Amino acid sequence: MTTPAVRCAGLRHAFGDTVAVDGVDLEIPAGRIFGLLGPNGAGKTTTIRMITTLLPAKAGAVEVFGLDAARRKMRVRRLIGYVPQQLSADGALSGRENVALFARLFDVPRRERAEQVDNALGAVGLRSDADRPASTYSGGMIRRLELAQALVSAPRLLILDEPTIGLDPVARSSVWERIEQVRADTGMTVLVTTHYMDEAEQHCERVALMHRGKIRALGSPAELRAELGPGSTLDDVFRAVTGDAFDDADKGGIRDVRAARRTARRLG
Template sequence: MTSPPAVRCTGLRHTFGETVAVDGLDLEIPAGEVFGLLGPNGAGKTTTIRMITTLLPARTGSIEVFGLDVTRRKMAVRRLIGYVPQQLSADGTLSGRENVALFARLFDVPRRRRGAQVESALEAVGLLADADREAKGYSGGMIRRLELAQALVSSPRLLILDEPTIGLDPVARTSVWERIEQIRADTGMTVLVTTHYMEEAEQYCERIALMHRGRIRALGTPAELEAEHGEGSTLDDVFRSVTGDQLDGGGIRDVRAARRTARRLG
């Protein structure tokens, strides 16, 4: 029997008033894949992710996560997902261990397994040695790794990362991705990531979808998309072609959120 894909979106549409954020999205992500969802601010990426994670209702179209309907099986879907949003979710007044333990309780990890899973998640992201320090003393890269631990403590089958390395220096970005790659290799989990760093998408994503104005405009491996655009092309070239040179966009809320996250990370 063929196993269902990690994510299947069919005819997905979402509006905010008269603004169409997602417009007839069809998307399928096989289990075990590292999939990049790219596009300028305002393209519909975060809205799509919020619907997949059940944080926004999917009123038009359908979403399945490992064969479970997101609308009908909301709680069951949530137990399969680990989510690191763009906005920071760690509490600086708590220690790293306390932050992860809080998420273990929120995700209803059984009490008898909670301590072991907190330890395992902290070890997976390389934070055991600093687990009992207050998170406000962590570097930006350590904060992002702590948020990974928070998302991993429930042993999710699907890890969703919305701009996981925004505001980080190149060394910290590499450190975060090395942890993601190792965890994925160890567990076989599916990873869905959004990023504005084209070199990250090219290096780490097996396939990429480029969104613009609520629709997917290009889909394939990085090499396929570059080849289709022309010899010597880069993902930056493909991005500009798909979005009409709109390398930025969205509203003031998008800009404020990105700047606030970058400032807090360092």
């Protein structure tokens, strides 16, 4: 039996009295594009931070390709490429310099760095613009540059937290084309969060819908639509799971809102 890319069992984390992730059981098959969906405050980013070892689980366990994330942190981190919501590219550096910096951070061997940096830039279609300052890039190019940063270490698991936030439809399509192509070329697993249900429906082979720290629905977009009834969309499934009335827990904190808006302005 193939080892799953990610397995979460009874995963739990709380910030003080606020339970952000509440007993999550989740298995992500290797080689798939998997969507983790839900409103702000649902627990998606907290779950991702535990998978990436950036946050310890208060209870439960996480395995990445069979490795215990709590006990084998460094080995797990070497398997992961992570693109967070917040801007991670430095506008003062060229595209190539940004990716080279990440190559050093990920301990890509010195003799291999130049080639892997060039390959990562080529994979996202930025080779011809690689020596321009990142400050001159469009929003879509910036997001593709951040994708190259995550790809330079040849990860087995690529995690994308709202990869197209603040982008126009053309730029969103461009980013997804690159994600799809890299996945097809390498066979890597992709875990993505997005608020765009059309993206999840088009690109994700399976999705999990989170609400108030728990997984409320799991399956392929087609399966979830079918459960709701003929003519249903993934938007309808989202509303059915989360409800139309959003309380304070669903809106996220002021820092989350400010960070998302700042990112959208800088990308757009």
